Amino acid sequence: MDTLSRRHWIFDLDGTLTVAMHDFDAFKGAHGLPPDVPILEALDAMGGPRAASLHVRLADWERDVAAQSMAQPGARELLETLAARGARMGILTRNTRAIALATLEAARLDGFFTEALVIGRDEAPPKPDPAGAVALMRRWGAAAGDAVLVGDFLFDLQAGRRAGAHVIYLDPSGDFPHRAEADRCVTSLIELLES
Template sequence: MRFRIVLFDLDGTLIDSGPIILASMQHAVRTVLDRDVGYEELAATVGGQGLVAQMEELGPGRVDELVEVYREHNDPLHETLEAFDGMMDVLPQLRSEGRRLGIVTAKRHRTVALAFARFPWLSEQFEVVVGHDDTERHKPDPEPVLAALARLGAAPEDAAYVGDSPFDIQAGKSAGAFAVAVGWGGIHSDETLLAQEPDAFVRSPEELLDVL
């Protein structure tokens, strides 16, 4: 066992939420700002500072409206979410080996709860969930990762952080954890992730077992 603590991002890492995030962002911008924004431009903001900061980039001065329309569109779509193939097996395997698992996400806890309602088995795998509500600074700042480690009473050198965005890699490395990039999120390209020089890059959930 290399790492007794394994922390995960949520969107694009455990659940295939990229399509509904991008669709809801596109809907909000079209509805509030009356303009179309391509997925590539939207994807560049996903996974970091959170929804409010994302909307600030897209429509300064209209953030409250954008967030409201986004949530009205996005919340019901959680009923269509799917978990990534393999994660249902990998997470219990890690726990059976004595690992302690946590989630570090840019989502607020109310939105995490929607994902857990869709996948009750998922919430049972984790000892700690750090969301946007829990820290003053957010990914790529290391504070959320360090907050999760503090709750677990663990040191960064004993931990890996697994995520699908450049912000995850930056946060993990800055925290002193082993940063693992995953290539199945569907939002950020392999090139974008590899440019951040993660400690490991995997293309399937099963490969995680080899690097952790």
């Protein structure tokens, strides 16, 4: 089955539909978090009032980045093409739903996604857990073979694969360090449109 004819599409947001802008290492460094543990997992392991206060800092920072979001080249065209084909589309992000909605608006990609289909870290356990992807597919009644997950980070690919979706790995640099976890590698969303 060619990629575009699949009818159920789950997108990572930051760095996939938008241009990557989060400097997670800088946030970790500024707040004394371990460099080799993802932020959400580091805060989970920490617990207590310090974790709670860092969650507030994290959301403040994510909100600032959201306001500057720009669409990935080809994002709007891809979403328009999929919408015209009657595809169903959702977002699965490790960000919060509120910040994801602000990101979509700043990047002028709002209008393609209903709020209920934007799954953030408070709606499902964060990727690489596949629960959010599975929930979207179940909601749509999608067969795994008819679902696609597009992402730019290892956790996206792992979540998609565990959910049984066709996994597309976007890496504008073309390096694809996690290619083993993907069914298809693309350097731009425009490449997907041409498939």
